[in-house]
Amino acid sequence: MSIFSKRLYEELSQRLARKDKHGELLKLLLQWLEEGGGDAMKDGVKEMVKRIKGE
Amino acid sequence: MAGKLRIQSISIEGFRGVNKKTSMNFAKKSAILFGPNGVGKTSILQALEWCFFGGLISAIVGPPEFKKEDAIVNSFHPQKRATVEVVLEDEKNRRIKITRERKKGRSTTSGKTKLEVEIGGTQYSGEKAQTELNKWLRTTPTEFYASIHLHQEAVRDLLVGDPLVRSEMIDKLLGLHFVRELIEYIPLKYVAKEAKSIEEEIEDIQTRKMQEVAISKKRLAELEIEMEKTGIGATSLSVSSLMKLAEDTMVKISDIEQKIETKVKVLEKPQPDTKSLEKTLGELKNSIGKLEGVWTTAYKEVVTKASSVESLKQDYEEALKEIASFKIKDPQDFVDKKSNIDAQISALQKELDSKISTRSLLQDEVTLVQRLSSNVKGLELDIKKIEQDFGDEAKIEASINKLQSQIEEKRARIKQEEALNSILISGLDYLKSALTNNCPLCKSDIEYAKVITTLQKEIEQREGAKLLRQIQKELEGLTKEKPNFENALFNFRRLKGELERSRSLIEQEKEKLKEKGFKPTEDLVSYVDSELKEINNRISNLDEQMRQLKAEATEIDLRANDLRGKIEKLSSVEKEIKKMFDTTETGEKLVEIVNERIGELLGQSKTLDEMTEELKGTKGMLETYEKILSFLKEKDRVDKLEEGMPILQQRVKDLQEKYSKMKELEAGLTDIYQVTSTAREEMIKQALSDLQLTIKSYYSKILCHPYYLNLQLIPEKERGKAIYRIRAWDKDFKQGTYVQTRFSNAQMNAVALSLFLSMTTRLPSNLGLILLDDPSQSMDRTHKEALSKLLSQILEEKQVLVATQDTEFEQTMQRVFPKDKALIYNFKEWSLEGPKITQ
Numbered sequence: 001m002s003i004f005s006k007r008l009y010e011e012l013s014q015r016l017a018r019k020d021k022h023g024e025l026l027k028l029l030l031q032w033l034e035e036g037g038g039d040a041m042k043d044g045v046k047e048m049v050k051r052i053k054g055e
Numbered sequence: 056m057a058g059k060l061r062i063q064s065i066s067i068e069g070f071r072g073v074n075k076k077t078s079m080n081f082a083k084k085s086a087i088l089f090g091p092n093g094v095g096k097t098s099i100l101q102a103l104e105w106c107f108f109g110g111l112i113s114a115i116v117g118p119p120e121f122k123k124e125d126a127i128v129n130s131f132h133p134q135k136r137a138t139v140e141v142v143l144e145d146e147k148n149r150r151i152k153i154t155r156e157r158k159k160g161r162s163t164t165s166g167k168t169k170l171e172v173e174i175g176g177t178q179y180s181g182e183k184a185q186t187e188l189n190k191w192l193r194t195t196p197t198e199f200y201a202s203i204h205l206h207q208e209a210v211r212d213l214l215v216g217d218p219l220v221r222s223e224m225i226d227k228l229l230g231l232h233f234v235r236e237l238i239e240y241i242p243l244k245y246v247a248k249e250a251k252s253i254e255e256e257i258e259d260i261q262t263r264k265m266q267e268v269a270i271s272k273k274r275l276a277e278l279e280i281e282m283e284k285t286g287i288g289a290t291s292l293s294v295s296s297l298m299k300l301a302e303d304t305m306v307k308i309s310d311i312e313q314k315i316e317t318k319v320k321v322l323e324k325p326q327p328d329t330k331s332l333e334k335t336l337g338e339l340k341n342s343i344g345k346l347e348g349v350w351t352t353a354y355k356e357v358v359t360k361a362s363s364v365e366s367l368k369q370d371y372e373e374a375l376k377e378i379a380s381f382k383i384k385d386p387q388d389f390v391d392k393k394s395n396i397d398a399q400i401s402a403l404q405k406e407l408d409s410k411i412s413t414r415s416l417l418q419d420e421v422t423l424v425q426r427l428s429s430n431v432k433g434l435e436l437d438i439k440k441i442e443q444d445f446g447d448e449a450k451i452e453a454s455i456n457k458l459q460s461q462i463e464e465k466r467a468r469i470k471q472e473e474a475l476n477s478i479l480i481s482g483l484d485y486l487k488s489a490l491t492n493n494c495p496l497c498k499s500d501i502e503y504a505k506v507i508t509t510l511q512k513e514i515e516q517r518e519g520a521k522l523l524r525q526i527q528k529e530l531e532g533l534t535k536e537k538p539n540f541e542n543a544l545f546n547f548r549r550l551k552g553e554l555e556r557s558r559s560l561i562e563q564e565k566e567k568l569k570e571k572g573f574k575p576t577e578d579l580v581s582y583v584d585s586e587l588k589e590i591n592n593r594i595s596n597l598d599e600q601m602r603q604l605k606a607e608a609t610e611i612d613l614r615a616n617d618l619r620g621k622i623e624k625l626s627s628v629e630k631e632i633k634k635m636f637d638t639t640e641t642g643e644k645l646v647e648i649v650n651e652r653i654g655e656l657l658g659q660s661k662t663l664d665e666m667t668e669e670l671k672g673t674k675g676m677l678e679t680y681e682k683i684l685s686f687l688k689e690k691d692r693v694d695k696l697e698e699g700m701p702i703l704q705q706r707v708k709d710l711q712e713k714y715s716k717m718k719e720l721e722a723g724l725t726d727i728y729q730v731t732s733t734a735r736e737e738m739i740k741q742a743l744s745d746l747q748l749t750i751k752s753y754y755s756k757i758l759c760h761p762y763y764l765n766l767q768l769i770p771e772k773e774r775g776k777a778i779y780r781i782r783a784w785d786k787d788f789k790q791g792t793y794v795q796t797r798f799s800n801a802q803m804n805a806v807a808l809s810l811f812l813s814m815t816t817r818l819p820s821n822l823g824l825i826l827l828d829d830p831s832q833s834m835d836r837t838h839k840e841a842l843s844k845l846l847s848q849i850l851e852e853k854q855v856l857v858a859t860q861d862t863e864f865e866q867t868m869q870r871v872f873p874k875d876k877a878l879i880y881n882f883k884e885w886s887l888e889g890p891k892i893t894q
Contacts, residue, residue: 008233011738015730022723029241029727033233038240045242045724049249052716054709 005030059823060151060191061854063142065102069132070139072098073889081878083144085855089865090882095890096858100826104204106139106155108196109168109185121163128159131887135159143191145821149175151191194820202814204826205807222778225768229742229817235777237731241724250717257710260703268696275693278686287679292690294327297683301325301335304680307673308342314666315353319345329687336684339677347670354663361656367632368649374625375642381618389615396608400601407597410590416571417587420564424579427561434554438547445543452544458537465530472523479517483510735777739770749816754809758841760802763792766809781806800833808842812849825849827857831864839864843871850876 009030013023032041061083068076072095079086079099088096105111105127128137136158143151152173160166172184179187194203226235279289290296305322312318319342325335383389445451485495486503494501517523565575568583576582629641636648747767754766763783771778783798783806784791794806808830815825827846831839843864846855850872859865869879883891 005233012727012730012734015734017726018723021719022726025720025723026727029237030233033236038236041236042240042242045246045720048720049246049717052713052720053249053253054713 005034059853060143060145060821061823062103062856063144063150065099065106065142066138066140067099067102068136068138069129069134070098070102070105070137071095071127071129072885073102074129074131075888077889077892079880079892081854081856083854084878085850085853085872085876086857086878086880087865087868087872088856088858088880088882089862090860090890092860094882094885096860096882097828098890100204100828100856100858102139103141103826104196104199105137106141106153107188107192107194107199109155109170110196111163123162125160125166126163127157129889151188153188192821194818194822198818198820199822202811202818203820203822203824204828205811205830206828218773218778218780219776222776225779225814226777229739229746231735231738231742234731234735234738238728238735238777241728243721243724243728246717246721246724250714250721253710253714253717257707257714260707260710264703265700265707268693268700271689271693271696275686275689278689282682282686285682287682292683292686294329294332294687297332297680297687298325298327300676300680300683301332301339304339304673304676307669307676308339308346311346311350311666311669311673314669315346315350315663317346317349319349329684329691332684333688336677336680339680343670343673343677350663350666350670354660357656357659357663361653361660364635364649364653364656367628367635368646368653371625371628371632371649372646374621374628377621378618378625381614381621383614383618386615386618386622389611389618393608393611393615396604396611400604400608403597403601403604407594407601410594410597414587414590414594417583417590420568421580421583421587424561424564424583427557427564428580430557431554431561434550434557438550438554441543441547441550445540445547448544448547451540451547455537455540455544458533458540462530462533462537465526465533469523469526469530472526476514476517476523479510479514483507483514486510736770743768743770746813746817749813750809753812753845754806756841756845757805757808758838759805760798763790763794763797766794766806767791781810801835801838804830804832804834805838812845815853823853825853825855827855829859829861830857831859831861834864836863836867839867840871843867847871847873 009023009027013019013026016022016026028044029041032044036043062081063083064078064080066076066078067073072093088099090096101111111121111127128135136156138154138156140152140154143153150173154171155168156170157166157168170180170184170188172179172188174187174191200206223232223235226232279292282292283289291300302324305324308319308322320338322335322338322342325331445454486507489495490503492501492503493499561579565579568575568579573582573586629645632645632649633639633641636652638645638648640648750766750768755764759766760783762785764786765784765788767782767784767788769780769782771780781794782791783794794803798806812825831842834842839861846857846868849855855877857868859868865879868877878894881893883893885891
């Protein structure tokens with residue numbers, strides 16, 4: 001994760017209601033954004049949904 | 056990767072306006088590309104963009120015509136190939152050599168480019184080359200477009216382009232593009248929909264499938280009770296029992312087959328499972344159906360035949376009876392009888408014709424005789440009238456003669472009287488005039504006075520007595536009376552003549568009638584009337600006789616035809632029966648044979664009737680079979696459902712786990728979305744407060760609007776999307792306006808340059824480069840001076856390439872730019888080979 005993403009993570013994670021649970025998810029989202037932008041992030045979430053569904 | 060990259064050199068061939076290979080060695084210095092419009096300056100700047108990214112942003116966001124042809128490769132290049140080679144170096148002289156090549160394609164955006172990158176002696180090609188290059192550049196094409204390469208059209212785009220595109224760009228420059236993307240791209244609805252879908256599947260299993268087991272079991276128990284009520288006990292509800300029933304039904308079918316002398320299909324015993332039993336059910340149904348078909352055909356055949364024979368028999372007996380009802384058995388007898396009647400009719404017709412002819416004659420006679428008789432009567436009356444008025448012929452003649460003599464007498468008397476009057480008047484006139492006392496006739500003496508007096512008296516007396524007039528009147532009366540008698544005499548004689556002629560004609564008619572055999576009486580009118588009446592009566596009589604005879608003849612014809620028809624019918628029926636039973640018998644004997652056959656057919660029909668019951672019984676067995684099979688199938692299904700219950704329960708458990716995870720993901724994403732949305736506003740505020748200062752600094756350096764001295768980016772929302780608007784304010788930030796509404800083109804250009812250069816400072820790019828294409832558009836000398844000064848400050852930190860056709864601006868830059876830091880390239884003219892450049 002770049003310094004820029006790390007800073008943003010720190011900024012946002014402080015405000016999360018359940019940082020313990022959702023912090024990792026935020027990290028993932030930022031990682032996807034950094035790698036491929038909004039569409040990559042959307043695809044990443046959809047992939048997560050598929051994994052949960054066992055597809 | 057420390058230190059910004061600058062352009063060491065560029066080599067271009069076959070790219071847009073450049074055909075022949077053209078090289079420029081910048082040696083990391085800034086440069087002014089100066090020359091008139093259309094000589095290839097912009098092509099040099101675009102070559103850099105294309106070499107870095109493999110495309111031109113203006114081809115993507117520009118007019119659609121870019122997509123209709125290849126606008127990259129120069130149309131006149133001999134190999135139809137574009138090649139651009141750029142060498143970059145950073146402050147530590149680390150070198151990157153980028154070579155991009157492309158063959159002419161169908162459009163600007165289609166087709167591939169070949170890329171080779173050499174970094175520190177390592178060669179990369181294809182996708183790997185682009186990845187490595189991106190790492191070094193740390194700039195996306197959009198960022199390059201917004202903050203490195205200020206295109207001619209970019210000024211317009213920054214100010215009057217799509218606010219959303221501009222705003223995305225600004226967010227990137229503010230370092231907020233991840234925040235924007237987090238808000239816009241988190242697929243919250245998608246995750247919620249998937250969670251809902253799992254929830255629905257759980258509900259479906261719990262409420263439908265699992266409950267279905269309980270409901271099905273209950274229904275099965277109810278069905279068992281219902282079966283019991285219809286006589287199918289619990290002991291019958293088994294596979295073995297059903298197999299026994301199948302065998303019994305097969306035996307029954309076999310019995311029926313024998314009885315109706317047919318064979319439908321050899322049936323196999325079922326296996327002890329519902330599938331095989333169901334197959335057997337189909338075969339049994341099929342066999343019974345076929346048996347029913349055979350039975351129905353046979354039954355129909357027997358019944359139809361019996362009915363047909365019975366009908367024939369009835370027809371035959373009826374025909375016999377009908378012929379017997381005719382007294383005459385041979386139609387020839389009718390023909391003879393008819394001939395006799397026809398002869399009578401013919402004789403009567405002859406008489407009738409004669410009588411009609413006579414009647415016609417008599418009718419003419421009646422008319423003539425009546426007319427003559429009427430004439431005679433009329434004439435007699437007329438004669439009688441004349442006789443009454445004037446007497447008979449002799450008397451009339453005497454009267455005429457008498458009248459004639461009286462007339463003559465009166466005429467003589469008048470003559471006398473007139474002569475006397477004349478004498479008296481003449482004597483008077485003479486004496487009055489002569490006054491003589493001598494008589495002129497006799498010459499005797501007279502006293503003329505006395506005589507005159509006497510003559511006057513006489514004349515007066517005679518006039519007074521009106522004698523002459525009286526006589527004349529009498530003559531007139533006689534003269535008038537005489538023609539009456541003369542006419543009467545004339546008419547009398549004429550009528551007499553006519554009377555005689557009429558009487559003579561009547562006599563002639565009498566003679567004519569006598570000649571025709573009539574015996575006329577004196578009163579011919581009465582006679583002919585009477586004869587005519589008699590003939591009319593006879594004619595009526597003849598008509599009536601003929602009508603009766605004709606009716607009789609018609610009746611005979613009808614009866615004869617009827618008899619012939621009956622005989623034909625009898626013959627036809629008889630022929631049919633004889634053929635049917637192959638016999639030569641007729642009449643009563645034939646009827647006996649037919650009766651025997653009918654008896655046989657009725658016997659067969661009775662046998663078939665008995666089969667109906669057997670078929671019915673077999674079908675009953677089949678119904679029971681079907682019910683039991685249906686029960687067993689349902690039982691199988693319920694058993695399987697029960698067996699599947701643990702699987703369903705496990706599936707629900709799995710789904711609940713997935714649902715829980717999905718909800719957790721949804722909660723996490725929602726939390727992140729909400730947090731990001733809140734944070735964004737604060738972050739924008741912070742970032743803009745930094746950027747505003749830079750914008751203001753540049754804006755004031757390029758010479759701003761005389762009244763609106765401050766520029767500000769305002770975050771707003773438009774149709775749910777976050778955008779930025781550009782507003783200008785007075786010195787105290789009290790009066791504001793959108794720059795698009797009030798600024799001149801030159802002022803707008805100044806605003807765009809301020810924003811562009813401000814953004815350049817924010818970009819985390821590794822390219823220490825600014826490309827400006829015709830930045831002095833619409834500016835006056837003062838603005839150009841200000842911009843040149845600003846650029847001279849920037850080129851201390853970055854490599855600035857400025858393309859311009861503006862001589863004043865070029866001269867200002869030459870004057871202001873430090874000589875050792877900026878090169879000047881003059882673009883002289885353009886030909887098919889490309890631009891001619893001198894340094």
